[in-house]
Amino acid sequence: MKTPVTEMLSIEYPIFAFSHCRDVVAAVTNAGGFGVLGAVAHTPEELETDLTWIEEQTHGRPYGVDLLMPKKYAGADKGGAQRTELRTMIPDGHRAFLEGLLERYDVPPLPPAPRSGDAPKRAGLQVDGKSMAPLIDVAFRHDIRLLASALGAPPPWLVEQAHRRGVVVAALAGRVKHALAQVEAGVDIVIAQGTEAGGHTGEISTMVLVPQVVDAVAPVPVLAAGGIANGRQMAASLALGAAGVWCGSVWLTTHEAETSQAVRARMLAANSEDTTRTRSFTGKPCRVLRSEWTDAWEAPDAPAPLPMPLQSMLSDRPRRRVEAISERPGSRAAELLSPFIGQVVGQMNTVRPARRVVLDMVEELADAWQGVDDALSAD
């Protein structure tokens, strides 16, 4: 296949895999697609380890890294307030509400924090430039071919550094005006992400958003994101004018994914109507699998979610408590699990290797195309 992004990144198929799991990233890159490691919750040491591992597996094939850099966040005006200082901005009522919820589902506190030196497996959501800088340094020391950024245009210094190193910069946009701002900031690829996507997402659907973004930013290539997990949806994306597809959810039930058994089982069973957009995890609307957690935050007695990064600071540790306990037999904590996932969860009914997902998409794409070709050529 040949589109502006297969040319730009020397890949066989314009299928981009966003995943927090290095195994998925390597498998998709090796299958002829392009793996992108979601590294926002990595420590610099973890990122170093993962990128080294990916490069060992992929032997020079191209891959990328995704970080999260919102322009606005609470405390930004203070030039990056300390976490301890930010913590004082979380109302007691919010903490009490969340503790009450965890108690109702018998979720105990986490075991005592590890001694200093024993870093936690995940560092939690880092959203300020200061926390991101060491991760960016690690990424640039490796042979990444693409750096992706969500939530706002990447800062000029980052685009400049990337371009100096020959690294392509991609950024997500949920509205036409955001796409224009991304291009203004020097982005090389715009990822037009529809509301059906998992995680942080806007309100406009992929079908409506993609053609408008394609027209607005031409000749900058656009990837379609949100609602894409098979070859028919990939064919549709190309028909909308996209140069490729950016998929996240579909990898979560692959063999390689680090998804826990409890979460995987819920994903495999879920329908497309079982997701919801909630501000209860990060403060910004995120599409997740609906659960007792999201229902509780929608209830009339629930406090309004806090702005970024306060809501994450409030919910990250409780969320880890839920995850830690949810695998125990008989635990009710699983009812509180709300993994980030898109509406395509309704299509995710089998467990496949990530490589198979890529090859299935390519095959289905050809079939879908043949079907349309037959319709159009008949007269």
Added chain:
Amino acid sequence: MKTPVTEMLSIEYPIFAFSHCRDVVAAVTNAGGFGVLGAVAHTPEELETDLTWIEEQTHGRPYGVDLLMPKKYAGADKGGAQRTELRTMIPDGHRAFLEGLLERYDVPPLPPAPRSGDAPKRAGLQVDGKSMAPLIDVAFRHDIRLLASALGAPPPWLVEQAHRRGVVVAALAGRVKHALAQVEAGVDIVIAQGTEAGGHTGEISTMVLVPQVVDAVAPVPVLAAGGIANGRQMAASLALGAAGVWCGSVWLTTHEAETSQAVRARMLAANSEDTTRTRSFTGKPCRVLRSEWTDAWEAPDAPAPLPMPLQSMLSDRPRRRVEAISERPGSRAAELLSPFIGQVVGQMNTVRPARRVVLDMVEELADAWQGVDDALSAD
């Protein structure tokens, strides 16, 4: 072009135009598509007049009628309660809230009601089988080729009557399980409608919904609806497995549309993020252009919208007051206008004849497909 629906209905292009305006219906049918008159707010006399007119214009070319037949509505258990009886179920607080809103925007009462015998131009939303029966009788006396139904599976007697007359039955579905229920009820064509659509709509996007419905109801043909207003979106729909497209919004800014100047101007200026799903008009979630009306009903002090048909009974007359006054120079009533429209409103920036919209879609479809063909055939 040749798809299961072009064959079934003897049409050139599988482009279906849902419109309340008979001029649009006739123009689309004459352009080689398939016009469907939305007749839910017609009186039987109006429907008689409109269908006669359409047949005079279209000289035997196929067209259809759309009615609205929800299975459940308040009062249904009483076997069709009288409107006066239903009126007593509307809380005073709801009336006061709406009157307060109209007062703030200087919307006066309507002039005195016409004498009996002078039927109003529009009969208002009729949602019970009893009100629909005379409309169905009129439709069946004419040479309609398709009867479409929204909000629930059509009742068995209706499907049977239609099939006896050789009339194809189509029905909207926003979830896979609704599509399966439609097919179970004997529907010949399923219209899979994504959340981006205007009017009553579910939560799943077209990109995600269509392939799932196609697989679930095969070999029953599926039309894609929601987010489709140009040839790229039509190409995408066919790639998703649809046999054609069902479009509503795009006709509202055509030459032929009866859209008022104030509403048309707002549509032409709006972006895709300017719509919202509200229950404030009919009691069921409807996508409309956001306005001071919808914002007021979202406010913390607003009462919860009532179930069908009470919310319509509450809001229909105030809505007509707003429409009647909104054309006056200097009136603030236009700020309360919330026409039913989908997210494609952001693409609707020019006024074209309906025939031109059809032909543009066909041309863009060919171009879009050539683009995909080029990408796939390069190696």
